[in-house]
Amino acid sequence: MARVKLQEINKVYENGFHALHDINLDIDDGEFMVLVGPSGCAKSTMLRMVAGLESVSDGELSIGNTVCNDLAPKDRGIAMVFQNYALYPHMTAYENMAFGLETAKKPKEEIEKRVQEAAELLEITELLSRKPKQMSGGQRQRVALGRAMVRKPDVFLFDEPLSNLDAKLRVSMRMRISKLHQQLKSAGNPATMIYVTHDQVEAMTMGDRVCIMNKGHLMQVDTPMEVYNNPKNKFVAEFIGSPSMNMLFGQLQKRDDSLVFHIGSSDFVLPGDKQTQAALWEDRHVFLGIRPEHLELAEDGETNTLAATITAVEELGSEKFIHTHVYGHDVICKLMNNEKQLKAGDTCLLRLNMDKCHLFDESTEFNIFYNK
Helix, strand or coil: CCCEEEEEEEEECCCCCEEEEEEEEEECCCCEEEEECCCCCCHHHHHHHHHCCCCCCEEEEEECCEECCCCCHHHCCEEEECCCCCCCCCCCHHHHHHHHHHHCCCCHHHHHHHHHHHHHHHCCHHHCCCCHHHCCHHHHHHHHHHHHHCCCCCEEEEECCCCCCCHHHHHHHHHHHHHHHHHHHHCCCCCEEEEEECCHHHHHHHCCEEEEEECCEEEEEECHHHHHHCCCEHHHHHHCCCCCCEEEEEEEEEECCEEEEEECCEEEECCHHHHHHHHHHCCCEEEEEECHHHEEEECCCCCCEEEEEEEEEEECCCEEEEEEEECCEEEEEEEECCCCCCCCCCEEEEEECHHHCEEEECCCCEECCCCC
């Protein structure tokens, strides 16, 4: 295992495109770090720099106690699992897993032991004599994972390894990879894992911490629940969560002794603990963010409510998503399915749980209530 550290890392291509900007990221020994962001945010570029497949334009990249800027990939103690498996089609699963060890001139007995141990852990022992064309996508990905494991690397690198699998297999494989990380830790051989995905569900369910990226910049690095409950900026708030956090654009105004969020003809009183934090934004425009589960159906006369027109209803069994239109904004409310039946065209009142709201500066998009 090894600590991976990126200090002031930049990547600039020959055509002048600046892909990564001043990246500072410290990944602990044995940590499972997930890099997540939209397509084109340079998360795979950053992973390939750790692997040595992309050069570092500026800054320092180290694995363990070794600076790796100019170190060849084979000397970095890493193993990579790719999106497309990259298995040799003419070799069996055993031969694919053993190939790297044979190239490294490892003893035959050691190769046999490592392959069998990895196959048992990944539950693919019965597949060792099969060739890739005789296996399903999930089985091939487990063989690719086994090929990485037998090398006993300091760092595992995963580049969107599940994106070619169907939805059911993705769930199964992400649980298997998470379980593998825990098993290695329990056995006293913790593995540092860096996992790239654009799927926020994978990020939220697999990572010890998640690193959220956008346009080559780090937006926030923290535990999954911390980025969900305490997003640093508007991008993180909208990117993490499904459905996305609702955003309303309005103004902070003073009403008597209270600060309120004003939109249209509605006022929403900020909770007492947030009044002081938001005082500097009085009379300024802000975005109010609130997650779909923090909206409820309300009755006439209740406070902190919005009149909404329902545009669509998504029934999902135990819950449903109510899509509404409010003051020119699309707002989604997440309800349990035992609540009253609603349909497109109906009107309703939505109550905002203001204790759970976030306010984002109009220009910087920073979360006014961010507390780290």
